[in-house]
Amino acid sequence: MLRDRLVSLSINHPRWVFVSFLLFAILAAVQIPAIQVDTDPENMLPHDQPDRVYHEEVKARFGMHDMIVVGIVNETHPAGIYNPDSLTTLHQLSEAILSLEGVIRQDQMALNLVDNITQEGLGTIRFNWMMAQPPENQAEADAIREAVERLPLLQNTLVSGDHQAAGIYVPITHKSESYRLSQEIQAIIDTFDSQDRFYMAGLPVAEDTFGVEMFIQMAISAPLAGLMIFVLMWVFFRSFVLITAPMIVAMGTVIITMGLLIGQGYTVHIMSSMIPIFLMPIAVVDSVHILSEFSDRYKPGEKPRQALQEVLGHLFTPMLFTSITSAIGFASLAFTPIPPVQIFGLHVAFGILLAFLLTVTFVPAYIMSLSDKRLAQLKDHSLQEDDNSRLGRALSLTGKLSVKSAKPLLAIFMAVILLSAWGVSQIQINDNPVRWFKSDHSLRVADRVMNSHFSGTYDAFLVFEKNLSQPPHAQLTTELTRILQENQATAEQQLALQEMLSEAENNDFDRFTSDLGALLDQASYLDLDNETLWLDLLDEVERIQVEVKYFLSPEILDYMDRLMQTLQQSEDVGKVNGLPTLVKTVFRELNAGDDTHYRLPDSARGVAQTLLSFQSSHRPDDLWKMVTPDYLSSLLWFQLSSGDNQDVSRVMQQVADYMAEHPLPDGVSAHWAGMSYINVVWQEQMVNGMLNSLMGAFLMVLVMMIVLFRSIKIGLLAMLPLSITILFIYGLIGWIGKDYDMPIAVLSALTLGLSVDFAIHFLERARAIYRATGSWPATVDEVYKGPSRAISRNAIVIAIGFTPLLLAPLVPYITVGFFLATIMAVSALVTIVILPAVIQQIKDKDRLFGGQQEA
Incomplete structure (x- = not known):
């Protein structure tokens, strides 16, 4: 059996455990200097994602940078x-x-x-x-x-x-x-x-600045959080012997997981930079549970072997299940369409399972390596503190209150649930990389000042494309053949045209039509008897030459111009630049130079002449930022004063509304590109992916709970703290007006892990005590002397331990720190207050727990 083998290894061969642990840690640590940081939001999408591919194509096509x-x-x-x-x-x-x-x-x-x-x-x-x-x-x-x-x-x-x-x-x-x-x-x-x-x-x-500061913050926040947890554990337990093992397990878990990630060649994105922060509490919690149980069972002077075997025999299964359920919660992120989130989820899941393995091997090995004197010190600092302590008295009162006032408590929590549901309905999905900095950061200040003066520093591109029914060469050949047939051309004339087409053949359509036009013009002089035919063919060449250069057409330019003028009246749009503006400006100066001539020319030839004049400027290539050289694609450059997804999406909707009311010309399509648009795309995909992964993981955890407890009722009870915590956390986000962004999205995975951990330990101990006593009041009394203290202490240590994150200059770290502490507090509160109140309302507790009838 796996449990027996691991227990035997850790108890009988502690040195092998230490050496193996050290070797893996060193092997992982030497990978860390090769770290590469990546904060490019484009990489939130796979390289072959259609919107990203099109965005890169547009940049290359128009020479955008x-x-x-x-x-x-x-x-x-x-x-x-x-x-x-x-x-x-x-x-x-x-x-x-x-x-x-x-x-x-x-x-x-x-x-x-x-x-x-x-x-x-x-x-x-x-x-x-x-x-x-x-x-x-x-x-x-x-x-x-x-x-x-x-x-x-x-x-x-x-x-x-x-x-x-x-x-x-x-x-x-x-x-x-x-x-x-x-x-x-x-x-x-x-x-x-x-x-x-x-x-x-x-x-x-x-x-890019976020990447640099994230790298610095990653090196500061995780160690500071670890130090804070270490100090708080010492304040609680007053024993370096007691708290050393959990901290070694936590740090080892972080080093090996990050070393694995970097060694595999993955870049450290904003998500993966938070792996140490997510792993630290989970790794510490399991170790504290073992030490807590061991300090209860161990008697000074005895060999620790028997006590360890009893502790691991009792805790192995619930710890394994809490680790698996936590890992499932994070591994479910692999089903999101966002590569950095996938990598984050899978590596945190690996780290959780690694923390479990280290906990059940290193911690027992560590205890076995302690001298009798140090073991006596461990007993002196038992986690089961005196019932007269403040925490002991508070928990005792909580237990009594939870049972005696079950119905009022449940009514209160029902009200909280309803308010939370309302809060969830108020959540706005929104993100903006500039908002990843605190409001007083120089970049945030610059963003506010410059966007208050200028049209906007955020770009979005609306690209218009003309889809020709057939390639220009084929279209020209078809039309010329049609004219020959209409004029009943002789075989000699048809052969002469074929020879001209072959002589002028060139991949470049402009060069092709130019050479063909010269040959047709020459034929009109040499064959005066058929001059009209050759001139008709020449006119057709010139017509198609302009027609295929679609964005020389005044009609499409006028459509774009009217769209620009309409959108510039919107408060969400600072300015729109495009080919129509350039054409109207140059056309004005070619004429009288007054505002009455600030308009589009009446013909495609006039537009072509205008653009030809512009190409005499010092920056002729600026034209190709607005239209491609084949004139089959043109873009509008939107300057926006806000890069928030909500604002960009509103502009996109305004464009869609305009096009619904004023349909695009036949064969013309419009598509979005630009980083502001890409941010909208990955945010939408992340939200949908997170929702699906959360629902899938929730069902998987429910099945795990039913299998663990072999009871549908207890399995559902185990999911109660998780369900309420998730609802409350996201309700809180809606209440305070916090945008649903990338760090918020992954908090659900952490909620899954920690909330279920507390519930499993509480219910497992409650069931065992009830089976021994057959009395629910006695069970409540005993539960609030043991498991509730471990849960409360873990929640306090972890919640307060991550307060250094609140001082970080980067908003995602502050967000994670605040909500991590909130998750710990809420999940612990629901576990030790609501679970007993709910169980109190269940009449057949003997059937629920499988014990004797109450006395």
Whole structure:
């Protein structure tokens, strides 16, 4: 039998247990220096997830890059940012950033790196650098302001509408460079003697900074929590001998589990960084149960072997089942579609089972290695403290109250359950990586300030695509063949066209149509008798050449323009930039230059001519950020002042509503991309996945409880603390207005483990005592002298032990610390107060527990 083998190994060969434990710990520890941290929310989705694949495709198609947004704010000067000193500082900072490694220089945007578009004469425009040199006086600064205000693409993007802030958009080679670059940019800023204030914002820098601070916090929080638990256990038990074993088991469990994760090549995500925090309480709880029972049974002077065998014989099964049920709770996270959550759940499940194995081997081996003197000290610090202690008296009163006032207590808890259910209905699913920092963090401050001035530092892209019924080459061939047939062309003419098509054949459609057009034009001169036919074919080539470049069409541009204007009236949308804005701006300057000509051209040829003029600018490739070179795909760049999922989802719904009322043209589709959209996707998948895994794990735990107790009734009773705790915790989240985010989502797994642990130990001991006494009052009295004390003490130690997390600068750690303590408190309270009250209402206790009838 597994139990007997493990007990025999630990009691008879303690040195082998120590050596094996040490070797595994060392092997795991040497893996930890290879740790790699990853806080990229994109990796919350599998690499082949369709939305993620499309997002990456859009970035490649339009040459989009992750960006750091640097803001310069001046709220004191009458001209705001448009004063010579501020613009000089902006110019110097922008030029300095260009020299940094990892910056994509040609795509950086700032006032010194964009064009001022002006009219050179009717039909001619000029492109001059907006700020080639810093202004020397206020008049020059005012001229820059006037120029920016004439260019909708720049207004409220590069300079805020209130004139108090200017931005530098710094595209970077990879988002993992964000933190390093932000530090180097800050070092440049620190060299300026300026009255301006500087900020850095954007999802990439927030995510990468979180990764750095998470790494630091991971190295601080878990040891601090461990130290706090150690101190509290010493305060309770006053014996280093007693508390050493649980702490070694807990630390060993954490080291081996993290070493395994890192050794397998997994990166440490925000979830896996919390593995030590989740494992610590679970690993400590089982060890304390063994020491508590042993200190009761052991008598000084005797050999500890017999007492250990009795303790492990009594506790092995409930500890095994609590470990398995806790592991099931976390392993169920493997069924979520979020890879970091899967890895987190599976490794915590492994750590829980490892903690059980170490508890039933290392702790007995540790006790066997103690001298008689130390064993006597262990007995002197028995966990079963005097009934006259404060905790003893409180628990004794609680037991009596639970039985005598069962109905009022149950009525109160029913009211709490109803309020909790209402709270659950108020929960909002929402997340935003910037909110992972405390409100006074520099990134949160920057986020508030910059989004109060600018249109928004959060990006989302709406991509329009034209789906052609057939490839352009085939479409052109089909139409030309049709014209030949309509004109009853001769075989010679058909052969001549085939030769032209073969001669002009080229994969690039523009080159193909250009060469074919030249051949047709030449044929119209050489074959004057059939000039009309060749010119008709030439006209068809030119028509299809424009038609397949769909986003040159004024009709689709007008649709996009009307959508942009409608959405910009929404409070949720800061600004929308797109191809229509560029076309209207250039078209205005090609004509009279006044606002009456700020419109779209009447024909596709006019649009093409407008864009051809733009490509004479200093930044011609900016066009391909808005439309692909084949003109079959175009995007709108949404600037949002909030990256919260709720806000982004609301914008998406507004777009959907508009398209429902104004259907897209035939063959045109629209899809979302951008990091703000990706955050919405993984959050929705996480919530649905967590719900499914929680329901599945709940049913599995219920089956485990019925199998363990061999009783449906007791199995259901064991699930009561778990059910109430889950409902209360999520009700509390709704009451306080806390958003349902990633850390909150995984708390259900921890609730499953800890709540069931307390219930199993309480019910197992209650059943054993009832069978021995045959009396429910006697059972209650005895239960509140033993198991209730162990449960209460464990709850207090763990709950208070993780209070250092409340001082962390990262919100997810604070969230976990607070709710972990709440889970411990609620699950312990329900176990020692509500369970006895519910059992009190069951009349046939003899049938419930399988004992004798009450006296």
